Amino acid sequence: MGEVKDTQFQGAISPLFMSSSYQYDGVDVKRYPRYFNTPNQEGLGKKIAALEKSEAGMIFSSGMAAVSHCLLAFLHKGDHVVLPQTLYGGTYNFVVEEFHKFGIEFTFADGFTEKDFAKAIKTNTKVIYAETPSNPLMKITDLEIIARLAKQHSLVSMIDNTFASAINQTPADFGIDIMIHSATKYMGGHSDICAGAVAASSKHMDVIWNISKNIGGSLSDYTVWLLERSLKTMALRVKAQNKNAKKMAKWLEKHPLVAKVYYPGLKSHPDHLLAKKQMKGYSGMLSFELIDSLDPNKFMKQLKACKTIYESSRCGVYNFVSNTYKPCLIEPSRKSPSRNCRWFASFFCRDRRKGRFTCRFYSSL
Ligand code: PLP
Numbered sequence: 256m257g258e259v260k261d262t263q264f265q266g267a268i269s270p271l272f273m274s275s276s277y278q279y280d281g282v283d284v285k286r287y288p289r290y291f292n293t294p295n296q297e298g299l300g301k302k303i304a305a306l307e308k309s310e311a312g313m314i315f316s317s318g319m320a321a322v323s324h325c326l327l328a329f330l331h332k333g334d335h336v337v338l339p340q341t342l343y344g345g346t347y348n349f350v351v352e353e354f355h356k357f358g359i360e361f362t363f364a365d366g367f368t369e370k371d372f373a374k375a376i377k378t379n380t381k382v383i384y385a386e387t388p389s390n391p392l393m394k395i396t397d398l399e400i401i402a403r404l405a406k407q408h409s410l411v412s413m414i415d416n417t418f419a420s421a422i423n424q425t426p427a428d429f430g431i432d433i434m435i436h437s438a439t440k441y442m443g444g445h446s447d448i449c450a451g452a453v454a455a456s457s458k459h460m461d462v463i464w465n466i467s468k469n470i471g472g473s474l475s476d477y478t479v480w481l482l483e484r485s486l487k488t489m490a491l492r493v494k495a496q497n498k499n500a501k502k503m504a505k506w507l508e509k510h511p512l513v514a515k516v517y518y519p520g521l522k523s524h525p526d527h528l529l530a531k532k533q534m535k536g537y538s539g540m541l542s543f544e545l546i547d548s549l550d551p552n553k554f555m556k557q558l559k560a561c562k563t564i565y566e567s568s569r570c571g572v573y574n575f576v577s578n579t580y581k582p583c584l585i586e587p588s589r590k591s592p593s594r595n596c597r598w599f600a601s602f603f604c605r606d607r608r609k610g611r612f613t614c615r616f617y618s619s620l
Pocket residue numbers: 317318319320322343345346386390415417418436437438439449450451567
């Protein structure tokens with residue numbers, strides 16, 4: 256599915272078309288990289304759609320390009336979006352720092368129950384958005400609840416499926432409208448690609464495409480081609496990573512220097528049963544907290560079998576550990592999170608001993 260045919264030489268793999276100009280006369284499709292419709296972009300879009308059991312797929316220049324284009328496609332001035340308490344920091348920043356410029360309102364739900372999300376919905380709500388498992392706390396949001404509320408209130412539902420990957424979780428099975436990925440993670444899988452991907456119905460994708468061609472966050476065809484190659488091993492990689500992370504989570508859970516482990520595959524995880532219901536595997540990502548008396552920076556320096564990283568090219572073929580000082584957990588008691596949340600996050604930034612670590616484990620294929 257989605258291979259570009261090599262009609263000239265019948266090569267085994269998709270040829271790469273780097274052209275940014277295509278003949279105009281007599282063609283139905285006016286191809287141009289920023290229109291997201293070059294042969295390689297279209298081919299990979301079909302693969303993403305198939306993985307996410309959707310009609311259409313689009314590739315973006317980063318995960319944040321995918322997140323922002325999707326949200327801005329369905330939110331206009333005066334509209335409102337409901338989000339969960341735990342989100343990737345970049346998504347949180349985008350909402351909190353940019354939405355006021357567009358006149359878009361937002362509410363972070365007080366908790367994760369149907370009641371919590373329902374309470375946050377207003378008359379002008381247009382989108383309900385979630386990330387499950389969340390980065391970095393591996394919090395699970397119930398996909399059925401999100402889909403049901405979207406249907407009841409005529410909202411568009413969006414799931415950031417990055418930390419699960421389409422191998423472990425297909426939100427379309429639960430009625431979710433739009434699936435978003437930082438393809439920089441599992442899809443790329445080798446820490447050498449920055450990309451984003453979206454899967455949705457053709458109707459929703461038309462809306463996303465309409466704004467995306469104006470904003471212009473398309474990905475170079477060379478990287479699209481590399482991403483297509485990476486996808487061929489994603490299922491194998493993710494399955495091995497699931498296995499390794501579960502082993503590591505169990506080991507960490509018993510370790511005297513570890514205060515808490517966040518991994519939905521552990522029976523002790525508060526959302527274990529929910530994860531079991533909606534995921535086929537529990538992901539290769541986990542996070543943990545060290546006990547207070549241990550300095551996270553010293554800990555990082557002493558690691559031997561892991562690469563320590565600053566940001567997000569996780570889910571590749573190395574063991575990665577990153578120290579996340581900014582857990583993006585929004586205090587439930589805060590009704591209007593923007594200012595207070597930033598304070599809360601920076602409180603964690605200052606308190607280095609409370610650093611959380613996010614790990615990804617090497618898949619021994
Ligand atoms: N969504 C999640 C869950 C992420 O973890 C990240 C990056 O870490 C992003 C989106 C943003 O992806 P990118 O860094 O490719 O823009």
